[in-house]
Amino acid sequence: MHYFKYHNSELYAEDVPVKKIxxxxxxxxxxxxxxxxxxxxxxxxxxxxxxxxxxxxALKANSNLAVLRLLAKNGCGAxxxxxxxxxxxxxxxxxxxxxxxxxxGKTDEEIAAAxxxxxxxxxxxxxxxxxxxxxxxxxxxxxxxxALRVNPDIDPKTHPYISTGLKKSKFGIPIEHALEYYxxxxxLDNVEVxxxxxxxxxxxxxxxxxxxxxxxxxxxxxxxKEQGIEIRNLDIGGxxxxxxxxxxxxxxxxxxxxxxxxxxxxxxxxxLEPGRSIAGNAGIFVTKVLxxxxxxxKEFVIVDGGMNxxxxxxxxxxxxxxxxxxxxxxxxxxxxxxxxxxxxGDFIAKERMINRVHQGDLLALMSAGAYGFTMSxxxxxxxxxxxxxxxxxxxxxxxxxxxxxxxxxxTSLPKHLKR
Ligand SMILES: *Cc1c(COP(=O)(O)O)cnc(C)c1O
Numbered sequence: 001m002h003y004f005k006y007h008n009s010e011l012y013a014e015d016v017p018v019k020k021i022x023x024x025x026x027x028x029x030x031x032x033x034x035x036x037x038x039x040x041x042x043x044x045x046x047x048x049x050x051x052x053x054x055x056x057x058a059l060k061a062n063s064n065l066a067v068l069r070l071l072a073k074n075g076c077g078a079x080x081x082x083x084x085x086x087x088x089x090x091x092x093x094x095x096x097x098x099x100x101x102x103x104x105g106k107t108d109e110e111i112a113a114a115x116x117x118x119x120x121x122x123x124x125x126x127x128x129x130x131x132x133x134x135x136x137x138x139x140x141x142x143x144x145x146x147a148l149r150v151n152p153d154i155d156p157k158t159h160p161y162i163s164t165g166l167k168k169s170k171f172g173i174p175i176e177h178a179l180e181y182y183x184x185x186x187x188l189d190n191v192e193v194x195x196x197x198x199x200x201x202x203x204x205x206x207x208x209x210x211x212x213x214x215x216x217x218x219x220x221x222x223x224x225k226e227q228g229i230e231i232r233n234l235d236i237g238g239x240x241x242x243x244x245x246x247x248x249x250x251x252x253x254x255x256x257x258x259x260x261x262x263x264x265x266x267x268x269x270x271x272l273e274p275g276r277s278i279a280g281n282a283g284i285f286v287t288k289v290l291x292x293x294x295x296x297x298k299e300f301v302i303v304d305g306g307m308n309x310x311x312x313x314x315x316x317x318x319x320x321x322x323x324x325x326x327x328x329x330x331x332x333x334x335x336x337x338x339x340x341x342x343x344x345g346d347f348i349a350k351e352r353m354i355n356r357v358h359q360g361d362l363l364a365l366m367s368a369g370a371y372g373f374t375m376s377x378x379x380x381x382x383x384x385x386x387x388x389x390x391x392x393x394x395x396x397x398x399x400x401x402x403x404x405x406x407x408x409x410x411t412s413l414p415k416h417l418k419r
Contacts, residue, residue, distance in 0.1 A: 002036045002281040004366065009327035011364055015393040018286055018325045022362060025386045025397050027288040028305030030373050032067055032398075034391040036282035037369075041076055044274060047256035051263070051270055054120070056100050058238050058275030059085040061370035066389045066398035067279065068092030077120070079238070079273035083110035090117060100235060100271060102149060102197065104129075104170055111136045115144060121233055121271075123149045123197035125172055127181055130191065137190035147195030147235055148182060150175045150220065152213040156201035156239065159316050163201040172198070178220055182229055193229055195271075196221060199237025202276060205249040207258045210236070214262055221266065234263070235271035242280040244319050244367050252277070276370040283369020285310050285385075286325065287348070289361045290340070299335045301357050306339020307346040308379040310365060310372055314345045322349045325362035330355045337363065341380050373399075381407055 003014045011018045013031045021031055044055045056077040059068065063085060068078070069092045077098020078089035089099055101114050102123040111133055114122065124130050124146050137144040151172035156163050164171040173181055178196075185193050200213050214236060221231040236259065241249035250258075252274075263270065287305030294300070312318035322337060333356045337349040348365055357363065376384050383402030388395050 001039060003033045004036075004284055004364070006327060011323060011325045011327075013284070013390040013395070016390050016395050018284075018364060019362065021388055021390070021395050022286060022288075022325075024395075025388050026401060027286055027362065028303075028309050028385045029286050029401075030283055030368065030385055030387045031286060031395075032062075032064070032279075032283045032369055032387065032389050034070060034389060037067065037070060037278060038074060040274075040278040040282060041071060041074055044252045044272060044278070045075065047252035048260075048270065048272070051256075051260055052268070053270040053272065054098050056098060056271055056273050057278055058273050059089060060374055061275030062279040062283070062372070063088050063374055064387050064389075064398055065092055066396070068094065070389075071278070079275070083107070083113050086110070086114055086117060086119070096120070100147075100197070100273070102199070106132070108132060108136050111144075112140060115140050115142055120145065121194055121197075121235070122146045123235060124185075125149050127173075127184060130181065130185055130188065134188040134190045142190070144191045145194045146185060146191050147193075147197040147233060148173055148178060148185065149197040149199070150178045150217065152198055152200065152216040154200050154209050154213040154216070156204045156209040157206065158201045158203045158241070159318075161316050162203055164199060175216055175220060179223060179227070182224055183227070186229060194231075195233030195235055196224075196231055197235040197237065197271075199273060200239060202239050203241040204239045205241040205247050207250045207254055210239070210255060211258050211262070214259055218262060218266065221268075232269055233271055234266065234268040235273065238273040238275050238277070240274060240277040242277055242367060242370075245321060249277075278370075280370035281367050283367075283372060285320075285365040285368035285372055287363055287365065289357050289359055289363065291359065292357065299333050301335050301337045301363075303337055303339060303348070303363060305348065305365075305385065306341040306380075306382070307343065307348070308341055308377045308382050309339070309385050310348050310368060311375040311377075312371055313348050313350070314343075315375075320349060320368060321366040322352055322354055323364045323366060324355060324357070325364055328355055332356070341382075378402075378407060383407065
């Protein structure tokens with residue numbers, strides 16, 4: 001569900017014509033809908049209402065400060081994977097006791113910052129990291145709250161690049177080694193074992209992988225209990241998919257209906273880390289048609305947004321629906337929508353039967369609110385896009401388009417190269 005709909009052939013973001021936003025903010029631009037973001041957050045909150053639980057939004061899906069602030073104000077916490085994300089979560093007012101920190105490569109500085117912020121829990125991905133956290137916590141004369149991220153070896157049946165819970169993955173600790181590493185954790189003076197963490201992948205469109213993985217994790221919790229290690233926080237990660245085209249992924253309520261019965265006796269505090277399912281369909285990416293060109297049998301639609309703005313199609317062959325900002329009744333044509341970047345892999349939609357476009361038309365790439373702007377770059381020295389947040393009939397530029405000056409910020413010339 002989202003609030004990007006047509007009225008009189010015009011695409012609207014909530015109650016604002018997209019065209020009106022573009023007149024102010026230019027293209028390419030990311031547009032987010034407050035109402036959609038809140039609806040998605042609330043569907044998690046309602047689904048798990050009555051069970052002690054914390055929703056920690058995965059910042060890597062969308063880390064715009066206004067989006068984060070909106071979520072924080074409505075009771076959401078944060079799943080961070082870097083010092084930068086921790087900084088943003090704090091800036092947005094996410095309460096420390098709702099911040100969890102994952103990622104395979106935490107540095108000493110990042111660990112120290114998270115300890116000083118007094119986050120809820122480190123989700124630890126290796127024994128080396130565990131020792132580093134113990135050492136840094138010792139230096140700061142504090143105790144680090146930790147969970148081990150276990151890898152339950154479950155195939156989430158999603159794109160290999162976003163599959164994280166298989167044995168061959170770099171993430172987490174193989175579940176069969178978990179007991180051994182929990183014993184190690186218990187021996188360390190400066191860590192406190194609080195939980196278990198798992199996250200098996202992203203854009204998962206079935207409930208079974210979640211259930212299978214959770215069963216393994218619960219079994220581990222029981223085994224740990226027998227060893228005198230009490231698990232309080234059960235962090236089941238994120239990963240619920242969204243409909244990009246014709247998928248019908250489970251909803252948060254389906255997840256809760258499948259998961260909560262398994263947790264009845266546990267007495268856990270449940271942590272969820274949704275990213276895509278909160279932000280994905282709450283955003284669109286709008287780009288303008290620059291040129292049309294026919295090479296052999298293909299129509300290329302060259303637009304002003306490229307892989308540097310929206311990487312998912314190039315990186316994962318991901319599908320984003322393409323919609324005209326103004327509907328028309330022109331003939332359909334098989335088209336590739338490509339960006340201005342000097343790479344053959346620079347496309348944002350391939351072989352689509354879409355109504356013929358004209359120069360200057362605006363196109364909306366749907367479901368672009370997650371892993372859109374956050375994955376964007378300055379490749380080809382292109383300033384990054386603007387971001388806009390819509391609330392009802394109001395809209396706000398919540399991140400200015402970058403300028404050429406931004407391209408040289410922080411650079412300097414050594415003396416012998418000065419002019
Ligand atoms: C990416 C990530 C998430 C969010 O995944 P979604 O598929 O966007 O819900 C949650 N937890 C961890 C540890 C992640 O790396």
